[in-house]
Amino acid sequence: GDSVTQMEGPVTLSEEAFLTINCTYTATGYPSLFWYVQYPGEGLQLLLKATKADDKGSNKGFEATYRKETTSFHLEKGSVQVSDSAVYFCALSDSTGKLIFGQGTTLQVKP
Amino acid sequence: DAGITQSPRYKITETGRQVTLMCHQTWSHSYMFWYRQDLGHGLRLIYYSAAADITDKGEVPDGYVVSRSKTENFPLTLESATRSQTSVYFCAIGVSGQDLSGANVLTFGAGSRLTVL
Numbered sequence: 001g002d003s004v005t006q007m008e009g010p011v012t013l014s015e016e017a018f019l020t021i022n023c024t025y026t027a028t029g030y031p032s033l034f035w036y037v038q039y040p041g042e043g044l045q046l047l048l049k050a051t052k053a054d055d056k057g058s059n060k061g062f063e064a065t066y067r068k069e070t071t072s073f074h075l076e077k078g079s080v081q082v083s084d085s086a087v088y089f090c091a092l093s094d095s096t097g098k099l100i101f102g103q104g105t106t107l108q109v110k111p
Numbered sequence: 112d113a114g115i116t117q118s119p120r121y122k123i124t125e126t127g128r129q130v131t132l133m134c135h136q137t138w139s140h141s142y143m144f145w146y147r148q149d150l151g152h153g154l155r156l157i158y159y160s161a162a163a164d165i166t167d168k169g170e171v172p173d174g175y176v177v178s179r180s181k182t183e184n185f186p187l188t189l190e191s192a193t194r195s196q197t198s199v200y201f202c203a204i205g206v207s208g209q210d211l212s213g214a215n216v217l218t219f220g221a222g223s224r225l226t227v228l
Contacts, residue, residue, distance in 0.1 A: 004153075034216075043115075043201055043219030044154070089153060098169070099217065101146075101153040 002027040002094045006102035009087075013080055013109050021075040021105050023064075023090035031092040033057075033066050033073040034099070038087040047075075047088070080109045114138050117202050117220040125228050130189045132223045134202030142205030143185040144217065145169075145177065147198040154201065160185055192227045199224050 007022040025033065032051045036044040048057030053068035062077045073090060090102040116135045124130050134143065141162050146154040146169075156169030158177040166177050174196060176188045189196055203217040 041221070043203070043221050044217070045219070046216055049216065098156060098159070101155075103151055103153040 002031065002092060002100050004090050004092055004100055004102035006088075006090050006105050009104070010106040010108055013107070015082055015109055015111050016079045017109075019075070019077040019080045019084075019107065021088055021090075021107070023073045023075065023102060025071050025073065025090075025092050027071075027092055027094065029095055030068075031094065033064070034091040034093075035062070035064055035073070035075050036089040036091060036101075038089065038104070040086070044089060080107070082109045082111055085109045115202060115204060115218060115220040117200075117223050119223060120221065121224050123226045123228065124192050126193060127191050130192050130225065132187045132189075132200050132202075132225070134185045134187070134220060136183050136185075136204050138204070139182055140204040141182075143179065144203040144205070145175075145185070145187045146201045146203065147171065147196075148201060148222070149198050157187065157200075189225075192225075194227050197225060197227045 003026045005024050034049045035047040037047045038044045048059040050057040050066040053066050056065045064073050064075045066073055085108050087104045087106050089104045091099045094100050114137045118133045144159040145157040148154050155171045157171055157175050158169055160166045160179045163179050163182045166179055179185050200223045202220040205217055
């Protein structure tokens with residue numbers, strides 16, 4: 001079945017460092033891809049999405065490009081802040097439209 | 112998000128007891144979902160509902176029961192709680208008026224942390 005695999009965490013970075021969180025997927029068809037973010041003590045929030053190959057989703061300085069050839073949707077940010085510390089989830093919509101989430105990657109940014 | 116309220120936020124119970132987690136939305140979005148979040152598993156879908164009186168199983172439905180008699184409420188019941196059901200439970204809603212493929216931009220509640228002893 002469809003699945004999402006994220007890089008293992010936690011990821012620890014210093015403020016202003018470059019961030020990459022890897023995400024690869026297995027799916028039949030052409031799913032939409034998502035990144036959700038979960039801040040401590042809260043539910044998940046949509047960060048960005050891409051609905052077709054080569055689309056780039058972006059929000060709050062974060063970007064991810066839908067790469068069909070490598071079945072990837074890596075999350076990047078050029079300069080992280082302490083306030084970006086959170087758990088990040090990659091997800092895809094399966095053939096029925098339901099969301100399938102990866103296991104989450106914890107990001108900790110130190111001042 | 113103020114539009115979704117989950118209760119209780121924290122619950123400790125014993126094996127074999129019945130527990131109900133409540134989810135209430137102040138909007139009238141059609142789709143509502145229950146997920147559980149466990150370390151190493153991310154979020155897994157338990158049940159979802161497309162409208163009042165319409166529910167369907169997700170990936171991990173065993174041991175859970177749902178109902179949706181009103182559009183705004185979607186309670187999740189553990190009829191006989193087990194230790195393996197210790198988890199954080201999230202309710203989510205999808206955009207109204209679309210089929211499931213359009214409802215995958217979800218708004219999540221703050222979660223209910225359940226501990227089964």
